Amino acid sequence: MNTSLSPDERAELVLKELTLDEKIALVHGNGMRGWGKTPSPIAYLGNGGAGFVVSVPRLGIPMIQMSDAAYGVRASAENGRYSTALPSNIASASSWDVNAACEYGALIGRELRAQGYNMTLGGGVNITREPRNGRTFEYMGEDPVLAGTLVGNRIKCERQQHVIGDIKHYAVNDQESGRTDVDSVIGKRALRESDLLAFEIGITIGQPDAVMCSYNAVNGDYACENKYLLTNVLKNEWKFKGFVVSDWGGTHSVEKASAAGLDQEQPEDLFYGAKLKAAVEAGRVPMAELDDHARRVLRAEFASGVVDHPDERGVIDPEAGFETSRKLAEQSIVLLKNANNILPLQREKVRSVAVIGTRADFGMISGGGSAQVDPPGKPGKWQDHVWFPTSPLKAIRSRFPGAKVEFDSGEQPASAAALAKRSDVAIVFAHQWISEGMDLPNLSLPDNQDAVIDQVASANPRTIVVLESGTAVTMPWIAKVPGILEAWYAGNKGADAVANVLVGDVNPSAKLPMTFPKSEADLPHPKLVMPPPDAGGSNAVAEAKEAKPKFAVHYDEGLKVGYKWYDAENKEVLFPFGFGLSYTTYKYSDLKVMPGTGATASFTVTNTGKRDGAEIAQVYVAMPQNLQEPPKRLVGFTKVPLRAGESKQVQVKIDPKYLSIFDEAGNAWKLEPGSYTFMVGGSSKDLPLKQQVNLP
Numbered sequence: 001m002n003t004s005l006s007p008d009e010r011a012e013l014v015l016k017e018l019t020l021d022e023k024i025a026l027v028h029g030n031g032m033r034g035w036g037k038t039p040s041p042i043a044y045l046g047n048g049g050a051g052f053v054v055s056v057p058r059l060g061i062p063m064i065q066m067s068d069a070a071y072g073v074r075a076s077a078e079n080g081r082y083s084t085a086l087p088s089n090i091a092s093a094s095s096w097d098v099n100a101a102c103e104y105g106a107l108i109g110r111e112l113r114a115q116g117y118n119m120t121l122g123g124g125v126n127i128t129r130e131p132r133n134g135r136t137f138e139y140m141g142e143d144p145v146l147a148g149t150l151v152g153n154r155i156k157c158e159r160q161q162h163v164i165g166d167i168k169h170y171a172v173n174d175q176e177s178g179r180t181d182v183d184s185v186i187g188k189r190a191l192r193e194s195d196l197l198a199f200e201i202g203i204t205i206g207q208p209d210a211v212m213c214s215y216n217a218v219n220g221d222y223a224c225e226n227k228y229l230l231t232n233v234l235k236n237e238w239k240f241k242g243f244v245v246s247d248w249g250g251t252h253s254v255e256k257a258s259a260a261g262l263d264q265e266q267p268e269d270l271f272y273g274a275k276l277k278a279a280v281e282a283g284r285v286p287m288a289e290l291d292d293h294a295r296r297v298l299r300a301e302f303a304s305g306v307v308d309h310p311d312e313r314g315v316i317d318p319e320a321g322f323e324t325s326r327k328l329a330e331q332s333i334v335l336l337k338n339a340n341n342i343l344p345l346q347r348e349k350v351r352s353v354a355v356i357g358t359r360a361d362f363g364m365i366s367g368g369g370s371a372q373v374d375p376p377g378k379p380g381k382w383q384d385h386v387w388f389p390t391s392p393l394k395a396i397r398s399r400f401p402g403a404k405v406e407f408d409s410g411e412q413p414a415s416a417a418a419l420a421k422r423s424d425v426a427i428v429f430a431h432q433w434i435s436e437g438m439d440l441p442n443l444s445l446p447d448n449q450d451a452v453i454d455q456v457a458s459a460n461p462r463t464i465v466v467l468e469s470g471t472a473v474t475m476p477w478i479a480k481v482p483g484i485l486e487a488w489y490a491g492n493k494g495a496d497a498v499a500n501v502l503v504g505d506v507n508p509s510a511k512l513p514m515t516f517p518k519s520e521a522d523l524p525h526p527k528l529v530m531p532p533p534d535a536g537g538s539n540a541v542a543e544a545k546e547a548k549p550k551f552a553v554h555y556d557e558g559l560k561v562g563y564k565w566y567d568a569e570n571k572e573v574l575f576p577f578g579f580g581l582s583y584t585t586y587k588y589s590d591l592k593v594m595p596g597t598g599a600t601a602s603f604t605v606t607n608t609g610k611r612d613g614a615e616i617a618q619v620y621v622a623m624p625q626n627l628q629e630p631p632k633r634l635v636g637f638t639k640v641p642l643r644a645g646e647s648k649q650v651q652v653k654i655d656p657k658y659l660s661i662f663d664e665a666g667n668a669w670k671l672e673p674g675s676y677t678f679m680v681g682g683s684s685k686d687l688p689l690k691q692q693v694n695l696p
């Protein structure tokens, strides 16, 4: 308990006192409500979360109480609690704002602690290789530098609340279809420069105490028994000092997993309980290996502060949560189209508004699975479609007190179109629900919504579409619709945030963290690779025998993820990565790139319009040609608040790693000598400034 010692020293002192049974107890969970066949006899010690690890009271080591917390703390309803639902993680990535990411993490950290948890299972950062992935809303988009930077800042601030931080799902868990049976096959260089880079950056910035290994296999070995991922890269190269926790039921062995670097099995002890103990006693697992697992868990408890800041429950502050959620949503809503400046709507001029869309009178939809945050009321079931009571109709009515604001669900397109026709403006709220445990068959809006939008827009050319989606959507009606907002899953104050953008109380500043393609035919894998009929599905995760993946997805597009793919293949997209409009306009000038350790890009951004705003300025680099990289990569970004007419000179420091390639033969990052072209602007497709520099 000597706080002047380092977490490593303290962990070592505790470890020396532990019996074999106590060590084993630190490296497995004790069940989760609704999971598995036989509940653990000590299940009652849990806090209602996804898992827990026992304490060592005689040495002052507390229990670890874990909860899912992707966009807020999970399972409030069944536990009789309440949590704030923030905008989804993909929405948060659209802010491109490290401070917003920090606020996001801090709020979740506070609410975890108030509810008796001291470990988060948030921190999803799988990059979007497959936009139909049902968990896209839980992640931070398709670019490793953006995703890694934001998840790192989220984790950093979540941890400051004294919760054990987590990053997941390590790695290449990029589709949900057959997630426990699939082998993700990918080249080493592509792996390191894309999927793993997001983790590397996130871990460097956020210093999470835990890394959750994923359900799938990577290049032949399951992620939770993959020596290359867990030991060679994570623990040896990146010097990660925390523990590796299996995804729920993602453990498949004792000796292999332990030797590969899996430190803790969750949520049960099928492998890391009696079997691990027997293996240690028989010498099949060296004691030093078990010590390493246990030491890492202990170290996490000291490093995160959960030992020195014991359980302190409280009532969370719902009003503050609403406020933060609304503010973060306002920073996450992307203005995709604004023909003839249809937006912002002019309150004084609009006399009638048609609000159209499924449940748009009641609320806004959220993403499902273990990320699900509960709205007020009774607990729902797994994969229920959950709508938060943040009513677009009410929010719009309150912004247009003098106007007639009417609602139509859109169930009958003709009736919606008739309402649109007799209104000054029509606002359609369209939704696309996604969840863990499924992928989308395609990126179309479900339930005939394309037809509704089409007919409404035909009836009234002043139509605005507000998308509530967890990933990209296709828009066959785009030419007819002058105004489009991407609101994502906007959290429990989404309607107010959207209304504030619609009327211009908030000037939108967010930009897409992922490409919106024109059609699925343009994706690297036009058809999703589906599991074979004999795949074990969710049962496979709990199988207590040596597991082998049953099918493979070959990520042979390699480095070409997201915009890098569309750029390299010369495919036109619907909306490019980094794109987002504002109610003002910006100009870029005076680029100067200064080589150093990495480089610094200095340039000026000017607000050339009539409204205050904030511009997300992006720096990309075209690598020397002989390196065979995609045409460009994001290497830095900054959000610049600018009053109308104001100019600011900004500097973006570029990490040398972001200018490097991963050299497979030398197993190292290398900044190769050559000509690098720096490009700066407001989206991946609008880069007015260019400068060529020889590096290093």
Ligand code: BGC
Residues within 6 Å of the ligand: 050, 068, 121, 168, 247, 248, 370
């Ligand atoms: C999910 C994890 C989650 C865990 C615990 C798994 O099914 O993949 O993201 O943290 O369950 O709920």
